[in-house]
Amino acid sequence: MSSFKKSSKDNHLSSQKKVKSSSGRKQGYRMSAWQKDIQRAACREDDLEGFNKFMEIFVYLVKEMRGKAFYIIDKPLEKGIFFSQENHIFLLEQVNRKKNASGSVAVCFFRNVSMPNVKVAFRVYDLYIMMKNGQFYPVNDEDREDFFIPMLEVLERGNLDFPDKGTLRKRLAKSLSEKPGGYRECF
Numbered sequence: 001m002s003s004f005k006k007s008s009k010d011n012h013l014s015s016q017k018k019v020k021s022s023s024g025r026k027q028g029y030r031m032s033a034w035q036k037d038i039q040r041a042a043c044r045e046d047d048l049e050g051f052n053k054f055m056e057i058f059v060y061l062v063k064e065m066r067g068k069a070f071y072i073i074d075k076p077l078e079k080g081i082f083f084s085q086e087n088h089i090f091l092l093e094q095v096n097r098k099k100n101a102s103g104s105v106a107v108c109f110f111r112n113v114s115m116p117n118v119k120v121a122f123r124v125y126d127l128y129i130m131m132k133n134g135q136f137y138p139v140n141d142e143d144r145e146d147f148f149i150p151m152l153e154v155l156e157r158g159n160l161d162f163p164d165k166g167t168l169r170k171r172l173a174k175s176l177s178e179k180p181g182g183y184r185e186c187f
Contacts, residue, residue: 051162057154059106059124063095065147069113069139072120072130089113089139090120132168137175148172 072090090110097106105123112118122130130136138144154160155169 048162050160050165053158054154054160054162054165055124055128057158058128058151059095059097061147061150062092062106062108062124062127065138065143066092066095068092068143070110071135071137071139072110072122073135087112087114093119095124132164132171134171134175144175148176152176 069089069091071088073088090112092108093111094109095106096109105125107121107123108127109119109121112120127136138147152169152172155165155172
């Protein structure tokens with residue numbers, strides 16, 4: 001009888017032993033806070049690296065659009081008696097970038113088409129945010145394709161991972177598929 005109890009005790013103990021999971025850690029293993037922090041920091045670093053690579057490409061594409069007209073809608077539109085879509089059309093005049101600075105800190109200078117004395121400057125990162133929100137895009141349909149298609153190709157084929165990648169891809173695809181003719185009333 002004692003052998004029976006001993007074997008049931010062994011079975012009970014063996015069922016409580018920790019078994020390695022497929023990930024290589026024992027089941028029920030919990031990482032320490034410092035280990036989680038290191039893991040999160042590594043993920044953020046990878047995301048930042050992918051985003052910085054994309055921003056370099058974005059700066060290059062913006063430079064290629066020099067002299068082209070863009071809709072820039074940095075505030076919600078107020079439609080009234082004096083509303084004109086030409087008030088939101090700007091020509092890209094110049095892109096300045098310091099030698100060893102990252103692409104996101106380059107500065108783009110624009111001149112308003114309807115009021116040539118109105119000049120604005122935006123950091124490339126601000127243009128990226130406006131583009132992601134549908135507030136910055138080329139006026140001409142051909143220019144829109146020349147600007148957005150290379151970005152879509154880079155996002156699809158490039159080895160870039162960053163948090164906004166999916167949102168940006170959807171926005172660019174939507175901007176390309178909308179009816180031609182420039183200005184969109186939805187903003």
